[in-house]
Amino acid sequence: MSIDHLDELHGLPAFDFPLSDEGATELPEPGAVAWRISYNPYVYESDDEFGEHFQRFLTAVDPSRVRALIVGLWGATYEGGSDDAIEQLLMAKDRLTSLEAVFIGDIVPEESEISWIEQSDVTPVLHAYPTLRELGVRGGNGLSFPAVTHANLRTLRFETGGLPGEVVRGVAASELPALERLEMWLGVEEYGGDATVADLAPILSGGRFPALRHLGVQNSELQDEIAAAMAAAPVVAQLAFLDLSMGVLTDEGAAALLDGQPLTHLTWLDLDHNYFSAAMEKRLRTALEPAGVKVVMAEKGDEDAYDDEVFRYTAVAE
Template identity: 50%
Template sequence: MISSHMSSFAGMPVVPFTPGMTLPDDPSAVAWRLEVEDFEADPAEFAGLVTALRAEVPGDAVRALVIGEWGSAYERAAPVDLLADAAKEWTGLRAVFLADLVSEQCEISWLTHGDLTPLLTAYPELEVLWVRGANELSLDPVRHTGLRELGLQTGGLPGSVTRAVGDCDLPALRRLDLWLGQQNYGGDTTVGDLAPILAGDRLPALRHLAVCNAEYADRVAGAVATAPVVSRLEVLDLSMGVLTDPGAEALLAGQPLTHLRRLDLHHHFLSEETQRRLVAALPGVDVDLGNPQTPSQYSGRVYRFTAVGE
């Protein structure tokens, strides 16, 4: 569950934009937050907010945007078109976060999006793109030479989106975060869908890979254990999912991981013995084994859950 809004983004403090406000001394040193108060606001209200930002803040000073509630986010697609339309003015825009909404506003699996492709094509120098939610999300494979960081935070990541990411040509991308989520919430990504990403052919600069929040984390770990991309990583993140001892055994039996700076496995279902073996096998690696989970039992059945679902 996501319970708080971001206070910083892209290395800058987040500042809510209000029409007519007194601007900071350096308006390019903040990440501007755009959000309407009414969760069922008319689309014209958010459009007016974008218009005011374009009129009141110098275009080249808009370096980062955080998009909050745009009105009926549970059924109306994020306003990518409004952002794309401003591309000729926002020549300095380098970072965008779509849908920084908390659970009280809208559950992550309900957040509705459309096609992300126009945003990437409109901003060829965009460096950071994070998206929360994946309901109706789509993406066409593109070549983008500017993007350095891409994150998809979801309660269920569609396989079509994962395949599109794998088919993109992203030569500058250093960080990729994929929250796979649960099948009940649209997460039908398979290990096969991840294959092009794990091969790394189109991701020569990748150094931080997160394939996390997965119901089938053991199978992901098995694929990662022999994945070519791993040898060039500094950070490997398989956290937030249903990782059990067989998944950890696959990691231990696979390719060496001692070159990693960090291995993030927090929120896991590993035995204490397996945890000790992981730490012993990876001297010098920051192995995060925090937030261990205990399976739930109900009517004789055992249940394990990802950290983020609904």
């Protein structure tokens, strides 16, 4: 699976704030785009760093009208985490008074592999911006998310090749009454993805996030176990969208889903990047599509065989 730069955030098209004033074109209206702030030290040779670039942005536009910010490359990510970038956001909290969405780590493999991205504790952003509606993060190394209370957050998204279990537990212990969409790429243990199905239990119980309508537990080597847990999870009854894509999901997990609670109330069931047999694909479609459920199963996962042992892979790891 290719990881690309975001082309939009919070319904707004992404716009790259220019690294310098040379040849700069007229800037869009502050609230009309999602501003991407990036500093690539390998491309732009300057004494400036991410902080200076961010301060240029704050003086070039009216920060009180900015609605969405995308934090891209903040330097050599394997040398330092997102602390400095987050600190810039915290210092600007009294100026970015209309901010509704933040994505931290819009970094593609040409800049850094996802497993090399060094993150940090991202919850200070939520504390600093109580009206924030959307928070997204890419990269799991050093990522921290202690339990937080936030009244207005609607969307929370983690894109990783290995999501630490403590992050999942922090999310599960958080008070997020407005949360409608939660997506977590759990990844693999080799790259720090040590979350277990037990860590998900408070979320799957259905009582933690009353407004939740879209749940993605994706990109996991434990996808069959997760599917089996979903088969009896109370939270499924409140969902319209369930996403179990990108992981190592086989006929075993699919059968558990079908043999569990009804799924015909769903609008969308994403099982893309799977390891299903043709017979299981037919069984899923026959059971769900006549009820109006959109079932996504377009992509097959990669697998290798060595000495009669089969190796299957998540969509994103390194």
